Structures are given as C-alpha cells and as structure tokens.
Amino acid sequence: MLGSDELTVVVNTADDDRFYGLHVSPDLDTVMYTLAGVSNVEMGWGLASESFRTLERLKEYGVDAWFNLGDLDLATHLYRTKMLDEGKTLSEVCQQLAKSLGVAHKILPATDGSIKTMLETQDGTMSFQEYFVKNRCEPIIKSIDFDGSPNCTVTPEVRQAILNMDLLVFCPSNPFVSLAPILSVPGIKEMIETFSGKSIGVSPIVGGEAIKGPAAKMLKELGYDVSSVGVARQYVGLCNTFIIDQKDVALKEEIEALGMDVFVTQTIMETDQDKKQLAEYILEISA
Amino acid sequence: MLGSDELTVVVNTADDDRFYGLHVSPDLDTVMYTLAGVSNVEMGWGLASESFRTLERLKEYGVDAWFNLGDLDLATHLYRTKMLDEGKTLSEVCQQLAKSLGVAHKILPATDGSIKTMLETQDGTMSFQEYFVKNRCEPIIKSIDFDGSPNCTVTPEVRQAILNMDLLVFCPSNPFVSLAPILSVPGIKEMIETFSGKSIGVSPIVGGEAIKGPAAKMLKELGYDVSSVGVARQYVGLCNTFIIDQKDVALKEEIEALGMDVFVTQTIMETDQDKKQLAEYILEISA
Structure with a gap:
C-alpha cells in the first residue's frame, strides 16, 4: 500500500538475546518476515514451512531448549551473529537480511546499542522472552526496566x-x-x-x-x-x-x-x- | 569388540575451524558419530538422515556456504561453540557430546590448544578443509605446517x-x-x-x-x-x-x-x- 520510500518501521530490540550462542532479534525478524511475505501464519512467529531438526537434536544434548528456533530461522541468526561478531552494526545486518529477502521498506532497529527489557515479577526478575515464552506470561509483574537504555x-x-x-x-x-x-x-x-x-x-x-x-x-x-x-x-x-x-x-x-x-x-x-x-x-x- | 575401558582414540583437531561462526571439529565428530552408530554411510561424513535446510537458507543470504553442515550436525556445532565460548575445554565438550550420544569409549582431542594444518600449495596457502572440500584436493602441495602447535x-x-x-x-x-x-x-x-x-x-x-x-x-x-x-x-x-x-x-x-x-x-x-x-x-x- 505504501511504497518502500513511504514507510519506515522503527522496531523494538529490547527483547534481543543470545539463544544457543546466537543473537536473536524477535521483533526485527517478525517485521522482516511479515514484509517479505514469508512469515509463518499458523505459528504466529518465525518462517513458513519451518522444521525444528537442529533444536530437537540440541535437546538430545541436554540443552534446555525452551526458546524454539526453526532450521530456516537459524540461518538468520547464524548470519546475524557472525556479522555482529565481525563488527557490523545491527542496523547494517538488518538492512542486508531485508535486502536478501526482497524487502525494500526500511526496517530500523531503534538503536544499535544493547538494551534489555527486564521484568521484576513476584517470581523474580526475568527478561521478556523468559516471561513470555518460558513462563507463559504467568508471573505477576511489579515493574519494568530497560537495562542499558x-x-x-x-x-x-x-x-x-x-x-x-x-x-x-x-x-x-x-x-x-x-x-x-x-x-x-x-x-x-x-x-x-x-x-x-x-x-x-x-x-x-x-x-x-x-x-x-x-x-x-x-x-x-x-x-x-x-x-x-x-x-x-x-x-x-x-x-x-x-x-x-x-x-x-x-x-x-x-x-x-x-x-x-x-x-x-x-x-x-x-x-x-x-x-x-x-x-x-x-x-x-x-x- | 573392545570395551570402553580398553580403547582410547586420540584425534586430530588441526582441521577444526569456525564455519558460519561455529566451531567445527571434523575428525572428532567423525569418530564420535561412527562409534555412536549414527554416521552417514552414504555421504561418508556427518550424520545419518541429514537435511540441509539451514545451509540452503544461508546461501540465500549470500553466504559462500562451501562447507556443508547438516541441520542435525549443526546442533553439535552450536553446542560445542557455546560451551567453548563459556570457557569449557574441547576435551570437556567432547566428553559431554559423546556421553549424550551414548559413546562410552574415550575420544580425546590431541590437544585443547589451537593448532591448524596449513598447506602451502602452488595456488597459495590454505587450510586442509579449503584444500580438501573447497578445492577438491586439486592444488599441488609444496609443504605442510601445523600453525600453533x-x-x-x-x-x-x-x-x-x-x-x-x-x-x-x-x-x-x-x-x-x-x-x-x-x-x-x-x-x-x-x-x-x-x-x-x-x-x-x-x-x-x-x-x-x-x-x-x-x-x-x-x-x-x-x-x-x-x-x-x-x-x-x-x-x-x-x-x-x-x-x-x-x-x-x-x-x-x-x-x-x-x-x-x-x-x-x-x-x-x-x-x-x-x-x-x-x-x-x-x-x-x-x-
């Protein structure tokens, strides 16, 4: 509806985290996959036609793999992690990934710095993904901080x-x-x-x-x-x-x-x- | 034939390398997968019933993915890389992986240090995997060094x-x-x-x-x-x-x-x- 020069999406990165050693940017990927038309509509997150072979095997190695990442999705995180470790900014990585997926709209992380949503709950302090995925939003929230902002x-x-x-x-x-x-x-x-x-x-x-x-x-x-x-x-x-x-x-x-x-x-x-x-x-x- | 206390395999680690940011130990894994009975006999390397979805997607991101790693195999490398980055030794990681795969025999990396086989060839200096996989053993070898040994x-x-x-x-x-x-x-x-x-x-x-x-x-x-x-x-x-x-x-x-x-x-x-x-x-x- 809006051309690539008419819409810019500024995205939350405070739920970014390392899972299995890989830098995952949940919101950036959701926006990117959605604009690319490759998002998994049934799951509500991740990529269409996804499989979970790597994660299943990680569980066999005894890893507490509560944060589910698909085999296709892992490529995004491998790519991003390597680029970040080589000194690229999150903005640069994001631009490169979006380009590969044919997304012309600007998808911008709000910051290239490290910011982390931490929820103080009655069950202790936890990140948003721990609250949302691991604990299914059950803990009662007392306050919210953005560490590093x-x-x-x-x-x-x-x-x-x-x-x-x-x-x-x-x-x-x-x-x-x-x-x-x-x-x-x-x-x-x-x-x-x-x-x-x-x-x-x-x-x-x-x-x-x-x-x-x-x-x-x-x-x-x-x-x-x-x-x-x-x-x-x-x-x-x-x-x-x-x-x-x-x-x-x-x-x-x-x-x-x-x-x-x-x-x-x-x-x-x-x-x-x-x-x-x-x-x-x-x-x-x-x- | 030999019980777990009767056979120890000391393994070359000089072809270990980081691919896509992950620490890969080709020889350790071949020995481990073979003793676990899960190696891929047709391919001659890697795991049985393997798929390559992550790598295919990495190629779509423009990565020169000449070193093929399967989706199941990636779990091994993700696990190893994370453990090493957390300060575990290669020996410790190896023991943990072997245990998860039900291998009781000792599989020992020759060293926990960093050693790298470098081939001086008529086409330049390259690692063994670059020579073996990327260049299909074609370059003519002039000498071999073990960097770091x-x-x-x-x-x-x-x-x-x-x-x-x-x-x-x-x-x-x-x-x-x-x-x-x-x-x-x-x-x-x-x-x-x-x-x-x-x-x-x-x-x-x-x-x-x-x-x-x-x-x-x-x-x-x-x-x-x-x-x-x-x-x-x-x-x-x-x-x-x-x-x-x-x-x-x-x-x-x-x-x-x-x-x-x-x-x-x-x-x-x-x-x-x-x-x-x-x-x-x-x-x-x-x-």
Whole structure:
C-alpha cells in the first residue's frame, strides 16, 4: 500500500538475546518476515514451512531448549551473529537480511546499542522472552526496566526517519514492552514530543481485553485502567490522535479529555483485508 | 569388540575451524558419530538422515556456504561453540557430546590448544578443509605446517592414555594431515618414541594408491615414494610394527630394512566384517 520510500518501521530490540550462542532479534525478524511475505501464519512467529531438526537434536544434548528456533530461522541468526561478531552494526545486518529477502521498506532497529527489557515479577526478575515464552506470561509483574537504555543512542537512520516523517503511527502494540523500550532510547521520546505533525496511537485494548499478548494483564498488574483510556494515558504528549475500536466508543470523551483527537473504527485485524482497511483509515484521517 | 575401558582414540583437531561462526571439529565428530552408530554411510561424513535446510537458507543470504553442515550436525556445532565460548575445554565438550550420544569409549582431542594444518600449495596457502572440500584436493602441495602447535600442550587425558597403553595403533590414516598434526603437539612424539610396547602402523597406501583421500597425491608432491614404504618411512622410530596389504607383499623386506616387523593381511575395509577382521588381526599379532 505504501511504497518502500513511504514507510519506515522503527522496531523494538529490547527483547534481543543470545539463544544457543546466537543473537536473536524477535521483533526485527517478525517485521522482516511479515514484509517479505514469508512469515509463518499458523505459528504466529518465525518462517513458513519451518522444521525444528537442529533444536530437537540440541535437546538430545541436554540443552534446555525452551526458546524454539526453526532450521530456516537459524540461518538468520547464524548470519546475524557472525556479522555482529565481525563488527557490523545491527542496523547494517538488518538492512542486508531485508535486502536478501526482497524487502525494500526500511526496517530500523531503534538503536544499535544493547538494551534489555527486564521484568521484576513476584517470581523474580526475568527478561521478556523468559516471561513470555518460558513462563507463559504467568508471573505477576511489579515493574519494568530497560537495562542499558541510558547508554544507547538513536541511530542516524532513525533520527533521519523521525525528522523526515509526515505521520507517526504507534502500532497497536504492547505499550510497556514493545513501544516503551523504543521510547527509552535517549533522544527518541524528545524528538517525538516536538514533532508537529499527526501522531496517531492505535489502542491494543478492545473491550477491556488485549487483542493478543499480555497487554491487559500488564496494565492491571501495573495499576492502570485495563482499557483504551489506560493505554492513551501512556501516550499523552506523544500522540495527538488516538484510534479506538467501535466497541469502546463510550470511552471517546474520556480520551479526548486527555487532549487527543479520538477516532473510532474497527481495529481488530483478523484478515489481510482488515489490516488493509485499518491502514487505509489511518492514511485517510491523517490526510 | 573392545570395551570402553580398553580403547582410547586420540584425534586430530588441526582441521577444526569456525564455519558460519561455529566451531567445527571434523575428525572428532567423525569418530564420535561412527562409534555412536549414527554416521552417514552414504555421504561418508556427518550424520545419518541429514537435511540441509539451514545451509540452503544461508546461501540465500549470500553466504559462500562451501562447507556443508547438516541441520542435525549443526546442533553439535552450536553446542560445542557455546560451551567453548563459556570457557569449557574441547576435551570437556567432547566428553559431554559423546556421553549424550551414548559413546562410552574415550575420544580425546590431541590437544585443547589451537593448532591448524596449513598447506602451502602452488595456488597459495590454505587450510586442509579449503584444500580438501573447497578445492577438491586439486592444488599441488609444496609443504605442510601445523600453525600453533609449538604453543599447544598435550592434555592430561592424552598423557595418561599414552602412559597406560599396552598397544598403540596408527590407523590407516593420512600420515601428513591426520597423524602428523597429532605428533606435532609437543610431548606426544617423545612419549611415543619411548613407549616400550607394540606400536603398530597400518599402511593407508595399497598398490601405490590411497584407499581414500589425497594421501598418495601428497606423498608424490612432497617427494616421497607413493607406496607403503613411503608411509613406513614417516613412522621410523614411532612404529616398531607395520601392516601392509596382501597386494604389497613384495615391499615386506624393504620395510623390514627400516627396522620394523612387517605383517601382511587384507587391509582394505569395505564392510563392517572387513573392519572387524582387521581389528582382530591387530589384536592377534599384538598378543
């Protein structure tokens, strides 16, 4: 819908980690595989037509292989790890991988530095992937930190993208573990706060429930309203426009009172048609 | 045939290398997979029922993936690399892998140090795997070096194995790139030279040809007789006994003149029965 020079995706890298010695970038890969049209729709992550022979064998060697990586996916991580170890930046590796997969849109890691989402829970401190995959989002969250973010810097590519943008969209992502880590990179939040154009947030909460993932659970445990209002409050000063689902039309005024223009549409994306429709709606209201 | 406390295999590690960022130990794995009964008989290397999905994908990322590693095999290299990077020795990793695969016999790397077979050829200097796999043994060899071997030390396990042994067998391997690198580790050659028991070499050359691999070509290019005599000369002072094939019975006296007892039998091993028969013969003449 948008040409490669019309869309730039800035991606969270705070869930990057080394698994089996390999540098894995879960969010960057999901965005890349999706834009390349090779993502695994059934699994909801990873590559289509995937197999897991290497991981099965690693388990036979006694490795606690709780983080599942497919045989095709492993090539991405082998490639990335080797390039990083040779001194390339994550941005450079990302660009090279995307190019090989035929993705022309810019996919930019928020930073080339090391940043890590750490959740303090009632069961101890853990990374997001440990919380999400290993512990199936069960631990109760007390607080969230982004280790290393004060030492990170925004990349020249992200800086340029923000300076050049006409429209900023906060995807309907988890505000605490997907968007906040990006905003924690010094410089990014300040640049967005001074952005004079339209900055649109899309609520990931519909009818008091997260469309997917632990966003609702996190809102509750961190003491916020489990609603689009609770999400909108996270984006005050960053978004001047907010999109909520038809089911939440009753919350419109409460969010407007936060100083945002509020639009109401269908936000639940089940089909490609739904996705396209929401994207068109966003472009329409931003025109 | 020999119990786990009756056979120790000391293995060449000078062809170890990092491929795609992973530490690969070709000879250790061949010995381990063979003793575990999981080696790929058709390919002559690697694991049975192997697939190559990760490597195929790496090629799509533009990697010059000339060194073929299977999806199952990759688990071995991922495991080894991670353990080494965490500070384990190659001996420790090897023991752990062998244990997981149900191999009780001792498989010992000749050294935990870094040693690398480098071939000076008319096409430039290259590692053995570059020569063997990438260049299909075509370059003409001028000389062979074992980079790093002066800085290597014999492991306590290998030292103990040599001190305790009743019988030493030099397998019918390539004298220049399989056995010489082991002998280049400071201390090993001296210990073998003073060994008072039977030390049996088995010729890898039959009728002027190598049973497999580039041994004959190397003998010729390095200026030696392309015969069992040429091989036996490499082992003077190390082997007091030498086994040649029936086809080479005419060379018996010439090798005896080097100061070795010479035995003649069928040395070409095509079937498991052939292997068993040669092993039984060796045990018989050493009794």
